[in-house]
Structures are given as C-alpha cells and as structure tokens.
Amino acid sequence: MTEETQDKPTYPTRAIVGIILGPLLFLLAYFLIPSSQLEHAPRFVLAITLLIATFWVTEAIPMAATSLIPLIFIPLVGAADIDTVAASYSSPTIFMYGGGFVIAIALQKWNLHRRIALNIIDLIGTQSQRIVLGIIISTSLLSLFVSNAATALMMLPVALALISEVKEKEILTGKSMTHFSKSILLAVAYAATIGGLATLVAAVPNAAFAEIARRELDRTVAFYEWLLFAGPIALTILVFLYFYLTKMKFKVDAGNQDQTIDFIKEDKKKLGKMSRDEISVAIIFGITVFLWVFKSLVFPENIAANMHDGAISVFGAVALFFIPSTKRGERILEWRDLKELPWSVLILFGGGLALAASFGQSGLNTWIGETLQLLELFTPFIIILLLVVIVLAITEILSNTAVANLVLPLSVGLGIAVGMDPLLLMAAAALSAGSCYMLPVATPPNTAVFSAGVLDISDMAKAGVWLNIFSVIVITLAVYFWMPIVFGL
Template sequence: MNETTNPPSSSYSKRNMIGLFLGPALFLLTYFLIPDSIMGHEPRVVLAVTMLVATFWITEAIPMAAASLVPIVLIPVLQGAEMGTIASAYANPVIFMYAGGFVIAIAIEKWNLHRRIALGIIGMIGSQSQRIILGIIISTAAISMFVSNAATALMMLPVAVALIKEVKDKQILSGDNLRSFSKSILLSVAYAATIGGLATIVAAVPNAVLAGIAYEQLGRTVTFVEWFMFAGPVALLMLVILYFYLTRIAFKITKNDEEGNTGNIDFIKEEKKKLGKFNYNEFMVSIAFGLTVLLWVTLPFIEDLDFIHDGSVAVFGALLLFFIPSNKKGERILEWQDMTRLPWGVLILFGGGMAIAAGFSSSGLNEHIGDLLGMLQGLEVFFIILLLVVIVLAITEILSNTAVANLVLPLTLGMGLALGIDPLPLMAAAALSAGSCYMLPVATPPNTAVFSAGYLEIGDMAKAGVWLNLASIVIITLAVYYWMPVVFGL
C-alpha cells in the first residue's frame, strides 16, 4: 500500500481518548441535568464549559494551551457571557507582567548569567558536602524567584549532575554516603526551584493567576512587594526545613576522616573558567534585570506613581533588552528570533483560567457556588483555610498546578464572597498550595527533570515530599491566617 494511503497511527493515548469523550459528555450532562429553576442559562453555560475545559486539562486530550482557548469560543457563542468580558481576560495586565519576566529570563539564559550566579553562590558557600547542598538550595531558589521553576530546574540540573560525577570520580564519597549526597543534591534542585517560585508574584503560575483574578474581579492590585513580604517568609521557612531535612535526617552523610568533606572539588573553578570573565553582555542584562526589580520594589511606596502596574514595569525591562547592543557585531542583547523560546502556551493558559473566572463572575455562577458553600458558614476562617490547603495540596500532586490554580482560584473567590469574608486569603492559600508539589515525579516539571537523571527512586521523592507537604500545611495555614492580614492590611 502506498505510504500516503496508510491510515495514520493514533495521535491520542488512552488517557487522551477518555478526555475527548468524557469532556463533551460532562458538558452536556452539566447543562441539561441542572434545572433552569435552580440555575439560569448563563451560569449553566459557564459551568458546563468549565467542566469541559477541566477534563481536557486533566486528561490533556488536546494541548493544555489549546484547551485554554475553548472559553473564548463556547462561552460567548452559547451566550454565557459577552465576548468582550471573556476576551479581555486574555489581556490581563498580570499576563504582561509574566511575559515581561519570561523575556528577561530568556536574556539571562542566553548570556549564561544564571550559571554564573549559581556557581558564584556555591563557590562562596564552600565545598563541604552539606555546604554544597546549601549552595544549590540558595542558588536554585534565588533564580527561581524570577525564572519559572521548570527553567530553573533545567538550568541547575547539569550543575548538580556534574557535582555528583566529580565526587564519584575522585572517590571523595562512596557507598551510602555517595548515594545520600546524589539524592540530596537532586532533590535540592527540584524542591528549591518549587519553593523559590512561591516567594514572588512573577515566578509561579498560581501566584500570577491569583494576581490576575484579584485585579479583574476584586479591583485589587497585588503588587510585587506585597506578595514578596507575605510569601517570602513562607519560602524562607520551607527552604530552612528542606536543608535540615535533607542533610540531617533523610540523607545524612557519615563524616569519616576521608568522607563528608568534598573540599578538593575543582568543578566549580573549572566551570567558572569556562564562562570567562564577567562580560559586557552579562552586565547589560544585569542592569535591565536589576532596574526591573528595583522598580517593582520602590514604585508602590511612591504615592504619585502607584498607578503604574507591575506589568508595565516588566514589559519596560524586557523592551530595554531589545534596545541595548551586544558585543557581537550587528546584534542586540535580545533579537526578535529569541522570542521563539517564549512560552506562549503558558500565557494562554493564564488567559484561560482568568476567562473562566470572568465567566463565573459575569454570569452569576459565583452566587450559586456561594449558596452551595453555605454549610461552611459556621466554621472558623482558620479551619476553612486549613481545609482548603489540605485539599489543594492533595489535588496538585496529581494534576498540573496550572490547571489546579485555574480551577480552584475562581471557586475560592466565590467561596469568600458567599461566606462574607475577604476572598484574598482563601485565594492565597489555594495559590501557595497549588504551587507546592513535592511527592511525585509527575507533580511538577522540576520533579520530572531531576527524576530523569536516574539517581532517584519514586520512594525517595515520595518520602521526602510527604514531610514537606506536612510542613507546607502548617506554614501556609499559619501565614495566611496570621501574617497576610498584617502585610495586606486586611
């Protein structure tokens, strides 16, 4: 048979096929089984579309970014909400903030500034085994505050693997000590990349979704500084727990005369030599990056300029990089072809989540959800937050944190309004919980990346992840209930 007449092999896995059929089925059941006397046409359309999109996200029946465009087609066509309401969600100012951050991150990677930062921090901390772990944690978390956790993990993974090979080749550590060091350093990369992203509004997808929904639905601007003051201590506490758990409990290295000390490692010096001296291009990227962060930090405190959104600042910092010439003839620090590396799909994912939230609000679906949540009316806010953190943490170990954030944050908005409490703390609890994925290799890209190195077993990650999840439950709940009102003046 001719090659052109051969039937194509299936492009869909079993999971995808389930989603292709289950999504439309749930859409029809949701719309037609709910009586019009209970819920009107508009909220039923929005709820049905949400069920369809959620199924496509969970099963990845089609790419997640493509599924995120479904609301802009179905909700206006089926008259669940106006086109302008849904379409404007895809141009939320927070999306531009995240896009600007992505562009700056591309420049940092292009000119290898991230490797210099990481190697410099490890070099300063020291080369004893525990100090190397600490250096990896600090450098990974620092980069992850401004670069996506997936990109950060992929940046740091080669450094971690090279350190493992150096220790093994020079027989500085052996046996159980080598295995403990290998597992500890890889888990440090995965977990520090995740934890670092919690601290800023620009690094973790759930944080950005929260800021976008708060801006669109509550008319509140969650600034870079506010979020950092609130979530920074949460991330710091988690990093301290991570370091002591990995080095003193889970993967403790026995310190014999010749073991536990990796002082002879010259990998760091060799890698820094390869990078060469700090050059003009790195300096220019540092200037643009530093200026962006400086504006994020200072503008909220200047009363006459507090109308400037963090999104404008991020795009300004990104635009600078297209103006500044590099030391390569005829080339600027960033050229437009570099934008092929911009994760457009993630930006559309943001838009999809915010479009669903806009549909919830404009159709009146939030009020219906609120009625269903009336049973929680008598519960203390503390226990509502605790329950929310536990549920979201459990869900996000299985599903994409982007999908969880897009689905749960609109619900928490409706929950807060229904219970007569400020929705922002509930949204913050959900966002931080959705961004905390530690137990499974599939839970988050950093986990997947380090697991692919071949040094870890699922049991290693699950065991460490359980304890980090328990720590997250306590720290996030306490921070949202006691610390967030102080920072945000709630």
C-alpha cells in the same frame, strides 16, 4: 519520520477518555441541573468548565488549545460578552509574566544564571552539606524571577557535574555518595518550586491570584506586597528543606570532605570575567526587580499607582532589544530568541482568567457562594486548612496551572459564602497549588531531576510527603495570622 513517531498514537488512551468524558460531563451538568436552581448563563459556564477541566487533566488536545475554548463558546451563548472573555488573554498580569519570561531568556542566553549559581556555591563552601545549601540558595534565588521549570533545567547540569566530581574523586563513597546524589537533585527540584512561591512573576498560580483579585475584588496586589507576605513562607520551607535533606533523610558521613571540589573553580575560570553582555543583562534585570519592589518608595503615589508590574516587566524585556551586544550586528536579544518563549503557558493562563471572568459575569460565583454556605459551621482557620489540604492533594496529580485556574474563582464564591475576605482563601489556594513535591509528574522540576535516573519514585514520595505536611502547616498559619497584617485585611 522516525520509528518512534510512527508508533506513537495520535490520541493516547488518556486523551480518548477525555474526549468522551468531557462532553458527557458538559451535557450532564447543563441538562440535569434544573433551571430553577441555576439559570442558563451560570449553568453553561459551569458545564463548559467541567469540559475544559477534563480536557486539561487528560490532555485530550494540547492544554493551550483547550484554553481557547472559553473564547469560542462562552460569548456565543451569551454567558459572558466577548470583550470580557477576550480581554482575559491580554491582561496586565500576563504581560508581567511574559516579560519575566523574556528576561529569563536573556539570563540563559548570556549564561548569567550559571555564573550566579557557581559563585553562590563557591562562596558557601564545597563540603557536601554546604553544597546542598548552595544549590538550595542559588536555585531558589533564580526561581524568584524565572519559572520553576526553567530554573530546574538551568541548575540540573550544575548538580549532575557536582555529583560526578564527588564520585570520581571518591570524596564520598557507598551510602554517603548515594545520599549526597539524591539530596542534591531533590534540592534542585524542591528549591525551584519553593522559591517561586515568593513572587508574582515566577509561578502562574501567584500571577493568577493577583489578576483575579484585581478583576473580581477590585484589589491590586503589588509585587512587593506579595513578596513581603509569601517571602517568609518560602524561606521557612527552604530552611526545613535543608535540615530535612542533610540532617534527617539523607545524612552523609564526613569521609574525605577535606578535599576540594575543583569543578566549581574550574567552571568559574572557564566563564572568565563578566562580559559586557552579562553586565548589560544584570543591569536591566536589577532595574526591573528594583522597580517591582520599590516603585512606591521611589515615585510619587499618583505615578506609582499607574505603574503596573506588567508594564515594568515589559519595560525590562523591551530594553534588552535596544542594547548592542559584543556580537557584531546583534543586540542583547533578537526577536528570534523569543522562539524559546513559552507562549502555550501564557495562553493557558489566559484561559483560566477567561473562566474566572465568566464566573463573575454570569453569576456563577453567587450560586457557588450560596451552595457553600454550610461551611459557615466551621471556623475560618479550619476552612483555610481544609482548602490548603484539598488543593495541595489535587495538585500532586494535576497541573498546578489548571488547578489554580479552577480553584481561584471558586475561592471568591467560597469567601463570600462564609463571610471571609476572599483574598485569604485565594492566597491559600494559590500557594497550595504551587506546592507539590511527591510525584515526578507533579511539577516540571520534579520531572527534570527524575529524568537523571538517580532517584526512585519512593525517594521523591517519602521526602515529598513530609514537605507537603510542613507546607500545609506553614501556609495555613501564614494565611490566617500573617496575611491580614501585611494586606491590612
């Protein structure tokens, strides 16, 4: 046992606060709300939600362990039946997300992600602004299908090597070098987050949106449908990010930028030609993405309707276990490779869906809807704007998964209360929960790039606040004007 482990307390102060505060909020909510206002089942679900939310926020126990609490207590008191709660942990959307994780593991195992990134940067150019653009494009493309955390960890070594190369060759110096270093790291963090907004498989809030819509509203949201809606949102924010980093916040003088950056070409040479294993992964990856996007165009309607995106994702993952690799006696993926699979994220996701299902079955959504009827005084546009601002602000300090798990079920009741299609408010909440840029703790990509020691908190906060403001505007306008067109609402 290391000295660091010995000194680390079993329960940090934050966790102790959660262990005390969570049960206290549970008791207050359950016993102070009169039964004439809220019956036993919805009152218990509300109380247990407050306890779980407190545990999530304070990490009183691991977040995945907290996410199993609904499975224990909600059926026990009859607030929802065990079949409904347990089914949430194995929903089709969880399989879609899990399959995406497995494919991402294959991309990393055979280094295909690095080849993609280096080729994009080499294609776009090696001047400082073009390097930043290359980082934004390659990071955002990867994050369409890989979690933002994994994408940031893949791209961070590339970004740091670029910074080192520019510094060693004195291509940039002084303030310009500082600006380049900060802009390229922020590009990794922000592009990893923004790219994930565009697909259902890259961000938990998006996947939660699709699953809750399926369960609570009987509305299937297809992969291509969300991509058509959220893709332009992500692209718009990425364009703003590029111009903000390179033209406004971190402008770089031309300097000696006629010098070439050998790092890219040298690393491409080291990678050599695409191996048979990389080609195999690329083919499976390509087939999976193709089916996600174009299944309704390729297959008859009756077949496409039964071909859930989760099944397609699992198909891609399972196929990788069949294909032999160039390593003797091995395949592209072996079961031991799945030790990298973030099972905790899948359980966390399941816990959120379990709460959402309990909201509906217990009748809590109806009570929330009645309580929120005062919002009818506002116009739909203002309601969407307020929701986006509130959720985005909360997400800066809390886990976006936890926020999405709590807010998405509430959005259903809110939509019913104010006479709006709940899908609009759920989409606004999901996109806002996935957009957090100001603090190192806001997202794993922010934490990853901050750990490099180049950025100050003020750098991230000042850049992030403008990105937040722009995101509020774009998300609100897109949900109000563009989403009804795409989804036919």
